[in-house]
Amino acid sequence: MTNTTHTLRTQDLGVRFGAFQAVADVNLSLEPGARQALIGPNGAGKTTLINLLTGVLKPTSGSIHMGGTDITRLPGDKRARMGLARTFQINTLFPSLTPLLSVVLAISEREGLGATWWRPLKGCTAVFDEAHALLRTLKLDGLADVPVAELAYGKQRLLEIALALAAKPRILLLDEPAAGVPQDESGELFEAIAALPADISVLFIEHDMKLVFRFARRISVLVGGRILTEGMPSDIGADPRVREVYLGS
């Protein structure tokens, strides 16, 4: 039997800004454990689609289901509590904090501990233990106490993923996780994404086709707000329509 509780699915999803239809009739499905890329030319509607999935934008047509639940009208914070997490193209970290404290704060927020985490609370050790484990998952444990500002940019982007993981998501939406990361660090970043726990489904936007074809197990191609095609990397790479509209050859 298929486990539908981990999936995200849209049906005929669309949004219009005035007369401009930015996303139209999108039927996208994210399977459990997915490592799925969302690609398409600039202005195709990729970020808009992520904003619809996370509840930042309200669709003007269609629906979104998470597992068996219709989340189309749920606000973003409720979706986050149900296990939907995202990162952004821009760096959202506090430069003077350490990775360890950044993750501790994110876990504390999830647990509703507010700013009380530093008190000698019963749960304090558990929070630090969990933070160390999370940093280990992303191979950041050796940098736990280095101020964020001193980390290589690729490590900072990994830390953002760690912060998203602190919410214990089942679905992780990554909007250009390697944006601004030097090429020699981006492979390592995507290796960490590929190695995330198998019970987390990942949808990522990425422009670098080498990274997409190396790390995605499925690719959805968005053009003009619509899904042009979807499939395994081998099929997408060979699709002449994709080459024409996106790869430019």
Ligand code: ADP
């Ligand atoms: P991508 O992420 O694929 O580059 P976007 O989702 O950022 O594309 O944008 C898709 C299109 O929707 C663009 O033409 C953009 O200008 C337009 N758009 C995005 N957000 C808004 C908005 N809030 N109001 C009007 N137009 C928007």
